[in-house]
Amino acid sequence: MLYEELMFDSSLLLRFTIFRYLNQSSMQIFPVSQLSDEMGLNYQQTVIELNEIDAELKEIYPEHETIMMRAGKINLENLSASLDEYRYHLLKQAVPFQFILYFLNEEEPTIEKFCDKYYVSRSTVSRKIDRLKRYLKTFNLRFTYTEAGMSGDERLIRIALFNILWLGTRGLAFPLDVDEELVDKSVETFKSYFPLSRTYFGVHELRMFAGISIMRINKQHFAKYDTRYNFLMKNNPYYDFTSLGELLDVPMTTRQLKGESSFIYFLAHYAPFYTVRDDNSLKQTLHDFEAYPNPVNSFVTEFRRFAKKTLFPDKPEVMDDPLIIGNLLNITFAYYVFRQPFPNIMSMVLEHKEHQSQGEHVLEQNIMNFMHTAGENTDYQFVRSLRVLLGKSFKHLLMPCFNQFPYAEDLKVGIAMEHNAMFVLELYRFLDDLRFVEAEPYDASLKDGYDLIISSSMLLKKEKPNLPIHVLEHNYSEKDLIPLYLMLREIYAKKNQANLKA
Template structure:
């Protein structure tokens, strides 16, 4: 279940889904009928939804003009409220967010106090918390209502809260008290001033969320327990420079100081996403794990070897990509420490990308490998479900780009000048699964793309010929959707393997 479905009630979720259609449409003037078709709902329901959304965005931003125009039109030229902002306003008005935020700021509160604060009845709160309670249950956590708190492993509680509040406030400043904000910035400054490894932390927002959750949970008397597994991440690791933070943890009971520093260092390393092979922190991580030759390094290398050996493309070399290796190591060490199939929540703020292929042969091979782990990797058995999902998403782009069975040759037939042809050829070649070349009569292609209506009519019956109009953005968007649907149906859905063959 996606994050928005967990945090929003049915009405709010429908508003979010509809506003995503509006906000992600090219600025223009549209008919209500246009959005009714895109949302696959009646004209009257679409009209009512747009009326509600129009009032909502004008309350969110008083400078927002009405997007409704006379004679049933919708004008998005002057839309000011981003999808992130609209989504946040919906989430913060719903019970799951309100309850969690209330608990953080008022750790000794009761359900009765929250009912008074929110103006909602107990039965409404219980009903609206169903989706989130299911997520908590997957993490071996539960919400205690008598004394309002989440009960379970403190590490899981903090990680889940970090996910929830960072996703809720995506591209939004999270409102916390000035006192907490001052503490957060003080710690952040010490970390960045004393560790060159974290000079390039890209997601400052997530880092601030992590520190805020840490302070609020510690201040309310909730501490993590130490774990000998941390030695694997810390021992002889030149990046472990947590002594600079001793002034902040010295006020804590002595028996929890080391545990909090160890967990704090873990949070700085999970879940980091590397994008640049020259990243200082990535280089040190790779050097550390390669020299230590610990269980994490061997597990990732063995998994890569298996995928390469079973791939149809014998030129596939996952080991040669330092960014891929680094992300796999960080991902693996995270679940090794957690020892639970902790769900990583995901938002559908971004519409699906080019690699949403479903369960391909890579998925089946990874599943077979993780289902048949040797005894030396027994510690990974409890988290293999989470690792399967994460490895699949991580490796799929590289796997599909390198695998010839995923490539489709495209004959591009355009009646235009050379420069225009090159521009569109370059655009289509940016889709990793397509290999575009000028159309040649008599040549066999997997797909045909054309700007000629006559050529299209002659070949449309084949089902693999697609038309677009030069200079028309909507036509290009439709082309991309048609190509993606064709690729899914005729390539992805047919490339299934029986895991027993492995």
């Protein structure tokens, strides 16, 4: 389920959906009637929601000028807040977001105190956090109420809290009541372990993770050491197990310090972070996973051997790319450690695709066949219950490298325009640059042979209304080719959907 669907009630979600739709429009003036039709709302309800959005924009920016115009029009140039700013404004009104910040920031949080603070009943809280509660349950995490908070594996709790707070703030705000100077010192101390630290947003992400961890430690919620880390961290001088104790003013036993320190290093390996080949942390990862025999490296090596023969027979060097290897190791290590689903940002921001391309289907099926066979190997038993999750993660990582064109059929496009080079040469050049399009002068005798016909006149549309026709004015510009490109991509995707029933 997408992030906003988890966090917003129906009223907040509707306003967010309307604002996002308007925010993505390229128009300057937008008719209210068109918005109501496309949102499936009646006209009066649409006006009410727009006035509510207008008032909220005024709260965000007092100098905001109204988006409402006369004659049922909306002035999109006056959308004074970004999508991230508006989302965060709504989140501060959303019970799930309020509840999470409350139990993180409050000294002695209880559900009764929360209800008093936000003027809500316990039944309202229960109803409005239900979707988030069901989502967290898939990771064996639960909300607690006597002491307001969360229960379950502390590592998963922190990852879930980070995902929720980061996606809500996107670096625009730091809503944690914690010593930010200590947060910055923590990031500075451990940043060399994280490839994230080399990027602008990565530093902000590390600050959020550090803030959450410090707050949880302050409340005596500790992450435990996991023996599955041993082959990577035990007797490895690269990992420093003393600095955290010197940094934090919280008494910790040797075991607690070891657990917390190890969790920091695990975080550096729990996601496919690597995007730059010349990265010391990537080089260290490749070295450390090779240094001692372990099922993670063995499994990735076995998969790479398979992929070179089956997935990339024409370019096996793809599977020797340090970026691919490092990210495969991180993905596998996380599943090797947790042995269950764990919170994932991508699943909260990318809509589930109902249809795959034929190429994507071929890639996934080949990977799943490998996973099924590997899961029967006693050396890789950790894969057995995670085949689908691990397989899909591998597929998403490798998809940009996989050549889908042998499994796809190009679009056939007919050009029905005046036979004048001034009109058509630029269009042909544009279409020739698209690897998936074959363009030629329109031949009326082909009847149903074209996926799309591009014409400069409505004449053909009137004569043959059932033909797929896109009208392009003679004086088209590059800007006019953008919607044409999007249309071609959509047609191409539909034409090459995998026939899963076959």
